[in-house]
Amino acid sequence: MSYDEDLSRNPIFQRLESKFPTLLAEAPFKSFLFCIPKNAIAQEIDIQDGDILNYVLKPLNSSPESGIQSYQTLTKKRVEVRGRNLHLKQGFPEARIARILFEETFYNIEDKSYQVLCVDQPFEGKPTSQVILQPEELLDPNECYKFLTVGGGQNIIGIENYIQMELSNFLHLSRFRQGVSLRHMLDMVSAVITRLVMICLKYSAIHRKYCEDKSYIDILRLAVENVVYFEIYPKLFKVVCGLVSKEDGELNKVTRNLAHIEATDLEIKSQFCFNFPKAKRELAKMTSLRTPYQKLWCMHETFQILSQPTPHSNEPMNADDILPLLVLLIIHSDIACWYGNISFMENFYLSPLDKEKYKYCISSVEAAVEFLRSGNLKIDRFRKALFIQNEGTQVTQKNTTTECSIDNFFELIYQDNFSKIQDTLDSLQNSHLKELCHPLCTCDRCQTHLATAHSHRNVGAVTLCSCDDWGRGPLHIAALVGNEKVMELLLNYGAQPISQDYHGSSPLHMACQKGHIKATMLLVDRGAPTNLQDNSGNTPLHLASLYGHDACVKALVFQSPARKLNPYNEKGDTPLHIAARWGYEDIVILLLESGASWEARNKDKEVPKDCAQNSAIQTVFKDYIFRTRGADDMLYAADYSKRMTLPSLKRSSTFSSPMGFRRSNNVFRTTTSLQIKKNHMIEREMNLVFDAISTGKENLVREMMGWEKTDMTCSIDTESSCELNNSTCNGVCHPLCKCIKCTAEQNTETGLTIAMASKSGQTFLHMACLHGNYSLSKLFIIKGADVNTRTYAHKHTPLHLAAQYNHSGVVKLLIENGAEIHAKDVNGCTPLHYSATNGHTDSALSLLDNGASPNENDIRNNIPLHNAAKWGHTVMVECLLEHGSLVDKYNADSLMPIQITQSDEVITILESYQNKQKRVSARRNSLIDSLNTESDITSSMNYIPVSPVSVHDNIKTVIPDPPIEDLRPYSKSIFTIPQLTSKTKVEAEVASTYLTAGPTTSLT
Amino acid sequence: MAERLSLEYKVVLLGEGCVGKTSIFLRYTEDKFSEKHDVTLQAAFRTKKLTLSGKRVSLHIWDTAGQEKFHAIAPIYYRDSRGAILVYDITDANSFDRVKIWVKELRRMCGSDLVLAIVGNKTDMERDRHVQEQNAIEYAGQVGAKHFHCSAKLNKGIEELFLDLTRRLISSQGESNYNARSPTRPQPSLDIVDDTPEEKRNSCC
Ligand SMILES: Nc1nc2c(ncn2[C@@H]2O[C@H](COP(=O)(O)OP(=O)(O)O)[C@@H](O)[C@H]2O)c(=O)[nH]1
């Protein structure tokens, strides 16, 4: 259908009109059919007037069942029509197939009509070599490039590179971002397409082709268009979606809530369902397609598949059938940005080829989407399920009295028959009150008691713990229906909000899924656990986020501390992932503001922002992250380490350049003009020393510090730093002494002292440790440098820097000389955190072997394992685990290390380690279980009857964190510290502090 | 495109379910040279190329779903239409009332430029007629539409109906401009009620 031309300008048709007017006049009565070769061919071939009669067909009596219609030309040659092809048969010099390009009806002055076919081949003479490229062949962008390169019949080298260069320039210059109007984007895109088409036409091969056949430009344009969209799609599409994010959010809410709908609910004829799964698969490709043409084609294919004849019937499909099928497809598709896709297809498909056909496709999809969003489709699945179930159970219970059967009771709840429910509950309670441990008791004994008591009279009688075939109790049903008054009643009569059905759903799950806000608030208020997971790992918060119920999310979030906002389900998704994916902007904002983590990674290693389908949601994340960036240490650490790994010369200058000057002691605090001048000089000198340290020029350092060369020999070679201390610092009361005498002593010759620090608090020792210069570090320590001195802003000790740059020898040296092994910087990070972040196993081992605990928290409760996992350092992860790191430690965002990693290897390691632990703890749990059952059950208030999850929960309260086996490495570290470090007095003190304060307390 | 090859008009078929819209649609666009694989779209959307009085015309004909529950989304189908064919069943008086509602809605949403044809289908069942011919023709005159009778079953009157519609489309305003794209097209309003005051009808004559 895509080829079109004005036949009145076709030379063959013009000849027909001028030379054979009678033929045309007779045509309506004799059913003549005129075949006209398309213009490009008609121009070329040389036809005698007589030959024109070869192109006029007269129908013969044909056998319609074969699908072949036979014609005869006015020159008595035979032509058969099969589908859209004309087969030239007897009489023609050669058998040939000509394709029908289009069909047109002509009306003469008397309003009588005859048909004209435009064909792609001449019937006689040389067959044309011109093949019309079908637009479908341009679906693949590689084909488009190929077409542009060789389509002109001549190889145009480099056109692909040229186009890509143009496009990368274009992308560089034009900003597609949230807030840009559709018109603006459209103008930008069509401008670049026009420009590229123009450039293509400048190539003579392409230009010649265009001059031969004007319709060539449509194909050319389509090829260029496809190539352009293919390159710019990643930048463009989400912004286009961003413009309709509100509509998409609304639609997703509707479709999520209709997820259980079936074909019969939409009155779809069963024969049309046959092709449904295949159509669904076709439609699923949509998300990965990049050009409007590909997307339109995908829609079109989906339509085709839906309407293919099925084994059961080949009743043709019509407009009445298409819409419900589309509605069902959209509900069951996982596409989260339908409006975005529609807008993209509708506005950005610029080619005129088949436009009308695609318009119809788009309108149909749009109609289906609009139908859904307007909320006209409401199907009470629950009602239906209940009804079907009733039918089933009635068969089995026919003989028993059903006045109080579970189904009848549920029906009462469904009907909101408040007084009758109360009656039932009253009668239930009063009759057995005395025999129970407690009126509300649901312990095993009381329950069996209740059950047996009832069975004497009435098998079908309900208790508050009875459940239906799906394991749902009365409270579940009431929550599903959203009847909060009944729920309150049930709760008052002792119904347990904790019970889970066979899908693992608690009443709170149901209330949240259905969006019953009052029910949700009631349940939360009555202590329903908010962290229960159903069989897919979803918590109520997941469901409220999935089904788009912001009020429920609010209710849940209000009750939960921030660390509880990041539970993850089977797919590793947190509620924030889900809300982002389905475009619920309000929920995303709500979760973020309540402290949900934007860093959690799901099993596809996406953070929530990656799940966002449109730029509107992405912008919400960007803004939030930007606002909170300052507080975020991980990001800082990443930036920091990136900056620090520049070549060494630059590195030193970043450290030494912003150097205003100040001493760490108070001696020069009073500033006079002289002082300022002096400070300036000192600053300069200090910079020189820093440079010398960074380039490892030890002698220069000594010289500038004014230390005798003789010092060098003795200091470097002597083993014990303690002895050195004594021997070299004779004249000073104490290495760190700041009395006037000592300062003067230290300050001899140059103005530099070992305790001096730069404006940012960097001391010489910091610098030596940063560069891993062992001998200089040792020298500075001997000269009395404070090993625990800190930089001002970040509070880094030399040990932090040594660990961060993986200087294991220096690490050991520092620890041996009394460095605080758990020193925390401004973000609460210990040196081990830095080793872990950077994956430096050497320094980490050095720290761990010297007694560092792997389970120190930073201010966001990350332990080093979090950092190692986050940056994907497998060896480091293994190393930390070997040294007793907790594997399931939650950080402030309630994320475990496994949740923030992007590396498969790390996941495997962590999982296998977790499993190993689970086996151990399972053994232990069973032990505790058996202990528990021996103790008095009735006294345990929270005894929970069935679910394995709740049993686990229960145990958790019995066992203190951390689990027993984790204590082993701890105890090791506690006892090894004094042994290893008892060499100095200071260290011994440190070690004893350790022993008394315990491993988790920070020393600072 | 460098040049426009034809006048293009979009025409929708509207009317209650089962009055014969699909039958009329298929009859008119029936095409001996169709390819098997393009079934669906052909089932509800086809383009017909015509040349009359020296003018080339492409009619894009859209069949629509008749179910009542989909009424609210009809604007998506008829937006940008230059012509509308409102079908009723001459044996069903209700279906004719439905046509009146459609007329009001279309006049309100698409203005008076829309070329209307009101079609009484199933003339082969003349004996069961429940819509007075005279009434129908008069009503069509009042609202600026043209009335036709046809039978999809016998293939009577259909060609004439489309030919006349095409003529009126050409003369109504020459070239259509519905191909002009507007990216921010208004959302179709979804609450269409048929409570337009009666005087509105006169304004359309
Ligand atoms: N007798 C008769 N029946 C017709 C005619 N047109 C359609 N029908 C029948 O009316 C029914 C509904 O037709 P259909 O085209 O599906 O109507 P739609 O719902 O408006 O699309 C079908 O059973 C057709 O066979 C007609 O002109 N005469």
Ligand SMILES: [Mg+2]
């Ligand atoms: Mg129909």
